[in-house]
Amino acid sequence: MTTSKKTSPKVVSDYNGYDYKKIFWEDADRRYEDLADRLAIRKLLPEHMETFVDIAGGYGRLADEYLPRAASATLFDYSKTELAQAREIYGDRLQTKAGDIYSLPFKDNSFDALMMVRATHHFADMQKVSDQLYRILRPGGVAVIEVANKRTLPKMFRYWTKKSDINPFTLEPACLKDLNADGFYNYHPKYMEMIFRQSGFQIEKVLSVSNFRSAKLKRIFGTKNLVRLEKAAQGALAPIRFAPSIYYRLRKPTHAPAPKLPE
Secondary structure, three states, X not given: OOOOOOOOOOOOOOOOOOOHHHHHHHOOOOHHHHHHXXXXXXXXXXXXXXXXXXEOOXXXXXXXXXXXXXXXXXXXXXXXXXXXXXXXXXHHHOEEEEOEOOEOOOOOOOEEEEEXXXXXXXXXXXXXXXXXXXXXXXXXXXXXXEEEEOOOHXXXXXXXXXXXXXXXXXXXXXXXXXXXXXXXXXXXXXXXXXXXXXXXXXXXXXXXXXXXXXXXHHHHHOHHHHHHHHHHHHHHOOOOOXXXXXXXXXXXXXXXXXXXXXX
């Protein structure tokens, strides 16, 4: 998901050689999570876009949500394995580009809109990522970004019952080393909102997504019923911000100054 260890924070999860589509999505039956993402994206993405990029988009799981809206769409990812799979699925309907999230291989002001979903948990330096996203977006452009939330209800209960020493209420990022040899990062919504604003973004809309992400709830209610509940909950629960995924629609101001990035 990231790249060069000489110039950038380390790679947390390298998906080269990993069949993310089959192992993570299909074999694990994450239909509810997939549909919850799609509900949010349909609400937040612009209806019409000239140029669009899906950042860290893997094999293009969500491409059928943005391809009908974009005159030109690009899929960016670190994993060449995932990008090759995307080309097999979408052919020349979707351009692909591999590279470093911390130094995106796109010119300033390249895109009318961008999206980054299920990726923040891989990144150790979210300020640097946010600054890069801001840089490649045109003034007036829209960014739809999903954040892996540190402040969820299950994490609160684990902390209160002393099953975890990760405090979900503090602003610093949490590295969940029990999930993977390298760990995954979770972020407090207020921390991420500070980062977005520091980059120059304006926050336009927030959604609470995957509110019912639970194997037990899936067994009891079934995917269709949970998706019905999800549709109503995404906006209603947004002010609380304790779902596993928090979605943001951000805008780069129309008269945005040139980005000031470190040399």
